[in-house]
Amino acid sequence: MTAKAADPPDPDIGDDSAVADPAASRDLFYVTYISALLDHHDWLCRVHRTIVGGDGADPDIVGETAYRQTRFAQFLEMVEPHLMPYVEAVRAAHFDSHRLAQKLVAEAEREPVGAARLDVFLTALDRFRQAALRLADHADDLTPAVDPQTRLYTRDYMARRLREQCDLGRRVSQPFCVGLSELDQFEAIESRHGGQVLEPVLHEIARRFVRRVRLYDNVFRYSQSRFGFIFPATRLRDALVVCDRVRQDVAARPVAIPGGEGVEVSLSIGLLEYGLGEHPDDLLKVAEVNLARARNDGRNRVVG
Numbered sequence: 071m072t073a074k075a076a077d078p079p080d081p082d083i084g085d086d087s088a089v090a091d092p093a094a095s096r097d098l099f100y101v102t103y104i105s106a107l108l109d110h111h112d113w114l115c116r117v118h119r120t121i122v123g124g125d126g127a128d129p130d131i132v133g134e135t136a137y138r139q140t141r142f143a144q145f146l147e148m149v150e151p152h153l154m155p156y157v158e159a160v161r162a163a164h165f166d167s168h169r170l171a172q173k174l175v176a177e178a179e180r181e182p183v184g185a186a187r188l189d190v191f192l193t194a195l196d197r198f199r200q201a202a203l204r205l206a207d208h209a210d211d212l213t214p215a216v217d218p219q220t221r222l223y224t225r226d227y228m229a230r231r232l233r234e235q236c237d238l239g240r241r242v243s244q245p246f247c248v249g250l251s252e253l254d255q256f257e258a259i260e261s262r263h264g265g266q267v268l269e270p271v272l273h274e275i276a277r278r279f280v281r282r283v284r285l286y287d288n289v290f291r292y293s294q295s296r297f298g299f300i301f302p303a304t305r306l307r308d309a310l311v312v313c314d315r316v317r318q319d320v321a322a323r324p325v326a327i328p329g330g331e332g333v334e335v336s337l338s339i340g341l342l343e344y345g346l347g348e349h350p351d352d353l354l355k356v357a358e359v360n361l362a363r364a365r366n367d368g369r370n371r372v373v374g
């Protein structure tokens with residue numbers, strides 16, 4: 071069946087709506103950074119319990135994929151490119167601590183681990199701590215533009231992140247998903263309540279969107295009524311689950327607006343998985359087509 075023609079696209083967010091806000095960028099960095107460190111702390115507790123308590127091998131700390139299963143490793147994939155020298159130092163120290171942890175876990179299955187071996191592990195963890203502190207010290211260098219309404223990164227920054235993800239996908243054949251979502255009621259809200267009501271509505275929808283995606287996912291203000299998103303290291307089947315979770319949460323309850331009444335809201339979402347060698351512009355074109363299908367098929371749905 072041939073899809074109906076897409077609704078006319080919203081005008082792009084102009085330069086006046088995008089401001090370089092280092093403070094907001096630092097806030098996003100530190101929230102993500104601290105969450106990743108807490109996740110790493112949980113990993114350390116599992117290592118300690120396995121080595122000292124003899125609980126047996128934990129699937130999150132042994133095996134070839136254990137390093138990738140930690141949130142800190144995922145966090146390092148989305149840090150600003152100009153911080154890469156510090157990121158690489160953290161990555162190396164992080165990997166070394168994981169490698170040593172797996173060796174100690176294997177040793178603990180045969181015999182108690184001695185103090186000297188534990189000291190080697192603690193030294194590796196201290197190197198990781200020092201490298202992580204140096205990375206945090208340079209967070210003030212973050213300067214991507216932030217949309218003042220939603221506190222999300224801008225469309226220009228999305229284009230940059232998308233190019234980086236495509237480069238990474240070509241180098242290591244790593245999958246990722248990209249998509250666009252649109253507020254279904256944008257024109258109705260603007261017509262009935264005026265443009266001043268759209269700001270708190272969009273801010274709340276952005277908050278719900280960010281709350282339901284994963285720590286290392288990226289959400290952007292793409293245009294007046296649209297959000298863009300990139301899900302690193304993600305297959306389409308998993309991205310569909312995440313997007314449907316977002317869609318349900320947005321539509322679950324009205325958004326409060328000045329005056330006390332609530333506005334019913336919903337999102338239509340179009341997404342796709344990166345194919346090896348695809349150009350960023352082509353990915354966005356397919357996302358536009360899938361978004362149009364979601365809207366033309368009744369809205370408040372996900373098409374991928």
